[in-house]
Amino acid sequence: MASQADAQLSFDLHPKQMTALESIATEILYGGAAGGGKSHLMRVAAVLWCAAIPGLQVYLFRRIKDDLIKNHVEGPNGFRSMLAGWVDCKFVSIVEDEIRFWNGSKIYLCHCKDEKDRFKYQGAEIHVLLIDELTHFTDVIYRFLRNRVRMVGITLPKQYEGKFPRIICGANPGGIGHQFVKTTFIDGVTPLKVYRAANSEGGMLRQYIPARLEDNPSMEESDPGYEARLQGLGSESLVSAMRYGDWDIIEGAFFDNFRKDRHVIRPFTIPKDWLRFRAGDWGSAKPFSFGWYAVVSEPFIAGPGILLPRGALVRYREYYGIAVDAQGKFIANKGLKMTAEKVGAQVRVRDGADTISYGVLDPAAFAQDGGPSLAERIAQGTTGSNGATFRRADNKRVTDRGAMGGWDQMRSRLDGDEDGRPMLYFFETCVHAIRTIPALQHDEARPEDLNSDMEDHAADEVRYACMSRPWIKQTIAAAPPKPKPGQIPLPPPPMPSTGKRISL
Template sequence: MDTVHFKITRKQKAFINATADEVMFGGAAGGGKSYGQLIDAFLFALKYPGSKQLILRRTFPELDMSLIRVSRELYPSNLYRYNAARHAGVFFNGSLFDFGYCDTERDIYRYQSAEYDVIRFDELTHFPEHMYIYLLSRVRGANDFPKQVKSSTNPGGVGHTWVKKRFIDPSPANMEFKTNNGTRIFIPSKVTDNIFLMNNDPGYLQRLDNLNEDDRRMLKDGDWDVNQGAYFGEFTRSIHVMPPFEIPSHWRRYRALDYGLDMLACYWIAVDIYGRAYVYKELHKPDVIIPDAARMIREMTDKDERITATYAPPDLMNRRQDTGKSVFDTFAENGVPLVKASNNRVQGWYAMKEWLHPFKDELGQTIAGIRIFSTCINLIEDIPALIHDKNNPNDCDTEPHEHTHGPDAIRYFIAGRPSPTPKPKIQDEERPRNNIQSFLSFGT
């Protein structure tokens, strides 16, 4: 067999040699991510005859213009051939690649009965989390070949938040870490790590410098603290997230919920005399039927909490043909009466942006119309994860769907036009004192 020579960077070598169950490679544009994937896949195929690998992009045109085209140019024809009808690459030793894509939700089920030794995601942040989690189950087989998921990506996109949470936040870069489901590692790579690109196209850095600040931070610097296209750019943890405090008993209290079998998201919200809202309690649970949902809401509502209204979207008023009852009816029968709130998405999101918009209070501190107790962990994660709909930038994208439930509930609360707490006769008694005052000061 002829000797095959590939030139690789130091970071590409680290990616190839990584043995963690889940490996994520990349960060900045031009770091050699896709090339590293193809070299790694080629070496694996030669080392383990008869092995099977799946290489994924979100859409087939992206796959065809990148990985498929480059693999045909890169791999020696005496070792490898591409079968266009099957979208598969076949090696002389029986190893194969399936070039796959998941353009729609149902595409993942095309791999329902498949078995792969390695699955490779190129541009992982283009995928929602549930697609990734489902396809993890396709890594299996009775042989003794290594089993891995190896991904590459830039920051930004629909999957930015969950990828950051899964690979970036838990551990320093280049350090393998353990989870309940195996081991993971993030190997960063910037354009300056790709000596071949730097030597052959030194003007590439300048072109990256010409991008707007967010794009430059993501594509040149590989900065994961930027989420391109975030709908609620106003959201800042230092302003909108606060330690819990004891809610004054006379403040108006509301609940708001978004319900479906995929998720029950319910929030308890207090409003002070200035009309400022405090999200102080969270119920976020999947696969809950209505009687159980109502029971959980009742149990989490203290006996002395006087709930002014529980807002919900109008589609829950639709009556089912088999029972003649609506979700509103069933919740009411189980002790949680609901109040209809508008479901005008664009108008509702705009109103929510106004509530989140920072301003100076009477003490000169930067505050906002709504803030969240630090115990409401899902809502705090979900709001900054929402991005603009690519077809209607005035609306939020419905993907990643798992991040939409909590913000939807807050949108219904705002659309319900909640009233402030009535001012007491002696207004000074309303003002929080001592340590509570410090909690109510935004930015603490």
Template sequence: MFRRIYEDLIKNHMEGTGGFPVMLAPLVQSGHVKIVDDEIRFWNGSRIFLCHCQLEKHRFKYQGAEIHVLLIDELTMFTSTIYRFLRGRMRAPGLDIPQWAIDFFREKFGVNLSAKIPLALSGSNPGNLGHGWVKAAFIDGVAEFAIRRMSPSEGGMLRQYIPARLEDNPHIDAAEYEGKLAGLGTKELVRAMRDGDWSIVAGAFFDNIREDKHKLPSFTPPAHWTRFRSFDWGSAKPFSVGWWVVAEAEWVKTFKDGKERMLPQGALVRYREWYGVKRDEDGQIKANEGLRLSAEAVGRGIMERERGEKIDEAMSRADPSMWKEDGGASNAEKMLKCDARDPNKICGPRFAPADNTRALGWQEMYSRLAWEDVDDGEPMLFVTEDCYDWWRTVPPLQHDENKPEDINSDMEDHAGDDTRYACMGRPVSRVQKPRTPTGPAPWTMDWITSQGSRG
């Protein structure tokens, strides 16, 4: 049984009326069970090991483990890397789940267990640093209780999502506990914790992101609007490229849904992205695993994707680590000379080093996303529906436990980083923001009528 932090492991499973010492007291008294430190030993040779794995490097403590049943308490507290490693330690040759256990799970929880082990059982609330990868792996696009066989790269096991809501817990007074949940604050957070709603990100750093406010249909920006790009480097971890346009206060009708919109003057719109994340043979994302492309290959990919566009390279910003030299050319230089036929030809994308002041950058990004505290209720940052990985990874980002003004960098924060670079390259002041013009769209019948009334 794993919990991320040792102190939480002890509090949740060794202390209180629900802890193992109380739960197993009759067996301890009869001599059938011994509890020695973090290990529970049964008379028949079975054992329960209480384990913790706070950091990714700690996973190697379990390199030689043979795990028959893997129990994880609060899965979203772990990274995908830790979970995959522990899952890889699961093996139980020749062992079966007893029929009584299969019957118990079916009758008690409506869950059909395979008669074979190893078996992994994970419980979690929405939120925390693993929210994004857990949601993508277990919940997105999956019917509740549906059992599916995963690909070899995803462990090759059967997988099932079992929803859990307040009324499903037989050990609490639902009415009393609901009142405590209501005291959490926002209705979104209450819904996430009460109903297990994974579309709500509990404890998110950017708690002001809303799809109805920030998500736009795909569109082609007007040619005269300023376009630029932002870039966060990664090889073993994903890289992230975002293409942005600076909106002008005019009516445009180049959206996929055909609607005419006027965006706030100076608003940033992320209209395209390229996210270098690894996928398995079934197209499933391997969260936070990069493509390991060279700087030259990334440079060629950027130029191919923006062919025919006019990009303002003076405004474009990239990860400052791109300019580090370690006994050879920097990645920024390699990206510039990305022509495979002529390594001396300068033909790749140009960037300026981004301002990498993290706390200030996140605040600038938060300010652009803000909409509740402004007169017209309009944010100054939008992201189109095409930017799947932005929507997958940015809303779940959490605060750093030790630095609340920063984001937990153990999470998949690469699209967030490139967005931060874009915002720092073009800071906005709410005081200086021009009000969005009101009235009907130009050359509509309502507009023509209004012009006539002016004489």
């Protein structure tokens, strides 16, 4: 028979974990680096709060069920081991995906692999939402689950008043949700600061608590080789992301050849004779994206050490329809719901004095549904004559039967010419393209394509631009033959001078 000693549970938490447990914030992102103690914090918090608050309902999520079981239920630190004494004393029972406490509290062990799976929790009343590896989820799933967080008819002990309902999420950089997590919790935020999120963002008290391996001494004691394995992950980007929680480094990105130091340049005065055009990707509930491009007509020095090759595309302006909250923060992947006429008028205004040779637009905008198409309405503008005209873009995404797809066109231009000079550049004022394109991930079911559940609107628009001017890297030509006796060799081409256009 179980003794009273068997019923005693003892938990050890480190300072950063205690900060999250005792915080007044009700929507917390904890972690950033691997080994920071995220999973242990969630298990301990779930057990402590269920024991202290009768009737509490805690929902603990991982995206994949197998990961949920292996990470949180089984093993020496899982719920079965952690609660073995209480199970023996009949204080707790573990039945399939539920942990039931003597006082009516429950921990529900949940998974939500795809966006359609979120509807399984339509009727849930979630008092505490714990999401392990938030970057494995889309913003659609997270917003839905956050909307189920509420608390009615639960009497809170005095020390917990005002701290529930509550959300704690753990995350590492990378994954399908990287961009929305970074935008929601990290960009422009002072770590550890507690602030009120806008009502459009749930209105909870939000906090980002960064945690690294050194914030979890238990890991270093129980597995002293863990840090060495992190350092041995291979690529610098993966080490930086997983060891140091660097949210600007994205391992496994679809465009892993995008680099700010190569492809993002300071604005300069574009020569008037360069051809200019625009591309667009329509969006209403999701953001729309329009970009303006100039085609380099001859080699051009755009800054110290920056030689733009002939035929390169320069995205020099953007118009991106993304919603912002009351604090002016971008709401990831949420559009402005503007009418096509207003968008068309604003595109035309942004043309300014530029001579736009042509425009390409998402082919879906040309669909007829009994009235004027979106493309026609964009062309009409708000007065019937101040809109922007476009032709259908080539929407091919992946290479098929020898025909190069749009993603390969983008990747090829990012890689650059035979001298390693990029053939696609972005002015640093194109903040949304620079923000979203590097974060895009591969589609798990079709690795040659990107995951379209992410904020891919700027990428689609750049793809249309690239497909409107297909480019193939030239092979390096053989060395010219030596002059025959009596021939005069041609002089070498002139060297470029800094800050001026050059001809080769």
